[in-house]
Amino acid sequence: MTRLSLALMWLLHWLPLPMLATLGRLFGRLLYVFGRERRHVALTNLGLCFPQMSAAKKSALARRHFEAFGRSFLERGLLWWASADRIRRLARIEGREHLDAVKDRPVILLVPHFVGLDMGWTRLMLELDMVSIYANQKNLLFNAALYKGRTRFGQSVLLSRQEGTRPAIRAMKAGHPFYYLPDMDYGERDTLFVPFFGFPAATITGLSRLARMTGAAVLPVITRMEEDGYVVAIGPAWTDYPGESIEADTRRMNAFIEGAALKMPEQYFWLHKRFKTRPPGEKRVY
Numbered sequence: 001m002t003r004l005s006l007a008l009m010w011l012l013h014w015l016p017l018p019m020l021a022t023l024g025r026l027f028g029r030l031l032y033v034f035g036r037e038r039r040h041v042a043l044t045n046l047g048l049c050f051p052q053m054s055a056a057k058k059s060a061l062a063r064r065h066f067e068a069f070g071r072s073f074l075e076r077g078l079l080w081w082a083s084a085d086r087i088r089r090l091a092r093i094e095g096r097e098h099l100d101a102v103k104d105r106p107v108i109l110l111v112p113h114f115v116g117l118d119m120g121w122t123r124l125m126l127e128l129d130m131v132s133i134y135a136n137q138k139n140l141l142f143n144a145a146l147y148k149g150r151t152r153f154g155q156s157v158l159l160s161r162q163e164g165t166r167p168a169i170r171a172m173k174a175g176h177p178f179y180y181l182p183d184m185d186y187g188e189r190d191t192l193f194v195p196f197f198g199f200p201a202a203t204i205t206g207l208s209r210l211a212r213m214t215g216a217a218v219l220p221v222i223t224r225m226e227e228d229g230y231v232v233a234i235g236p237a238w239t240d241y242p243g244e245s246i247e248a249d250t251r252r253m254n255a256f257i258e259g260a261a262l263k264m265p266e267q268y269f270w271l272h273k274r275f276k277t278r279p280p281g282e283k284r285v286y
Contacts, residue, residue: 002142005142009077010077010080012077013077017229020074024071024074025068025071027070027073028066028069032062041271041272043058043059045272046061046062061265064266065267065270067266069271078119079118079149080149080152084126088123090229090230091223091231091232092231094234098219098236098237106214106215107216107217108177108180108219109234110219111181111220111221111223112183112261113184114222114223114260114264114267116232119223119232121150122149125153128154129176131176131178131179132158132178132180133159133165134158134159134160135160165206180207180210185272185273185276185277188202188277190204190205191277193279194247194254195251196254196275200275201274202276207249208250211242219236219237273286
């Protein structure tokens with residue numbers, strides 16, 4: 001089944017983007033209808049983050065999110081097999097000057113989980129060598145395709161989560177910006193419970209710790225999905241970061257991600273069990 005799915009993705013990547021995007025949205029609608037567990041996760045997340053939102057509006061937002069996710073999933077075929085020229089035409093970079101301004105320092109690219117993040121990685125990989133960490137997939141065949149697709153251009157370094165952050169730090173010091181995705185629930189280790197849309201979320205403190213350890217500049221990178229492609233927006237380096245404490249830094253990170261998610265809420269990754277880990281004594285939410 002996996003081989004058939006990958007073959008279908010390969011065939012679909014030849015389609016013009018408008019047609020592929022339409023198929024992706026249809027795929028997302030099917031996922032919303034039949035993916036009962038993930039639909040429950042998305043609606044639960046939206047209920048916790050937007051308690052004043054009506055049930056009808058939450059359902060509508062969840063549907064739009066599934067459509068965006070469906071698009072991003074099918075459009076991975078472009079990332080894995082399309083030519084470099086086509087990827088450059090489909091995704092433009094904004095704010096490259098912010099990255100050039102800190103080229104003499106280690107760099108952490110703060111990349112929240114929006115549906116376009118894979119396109120952001122691939123598009124930037126055409127311009128510079130980076131380092132990132134990924135989670136191994138249970139399906140070995142899909143995992144191999146994902147790894148190959150994410151390392152097809154340049155000399156970027158892709159590490160498994162099991163390897164830890166030390167190899168990433170070495171790559172940063174060698175000049176590779178760290179494409180860092182810290183806004184998921186990775187359990188209790190190295191986390192603090194800080195608010196995310198007002199609800200306590202187990203949040204890893206790695207951004208603050210890495211910045212303190214390496215003296216790296218932190219630049220946010222948000223990849224926005226649009227009708228005719230993607231925009232990879234690089235923001236200016238954060239000032240006064242790291243700040244007075246790791247907790248304050250972690251709160252600042254979550255607050256930034258909240259603001260970005262409010263600008264395009266249908267594209268933030270609500271399918272993830274962001275609040276799975278709870279403080280001692282609190283009941284589960286999913």
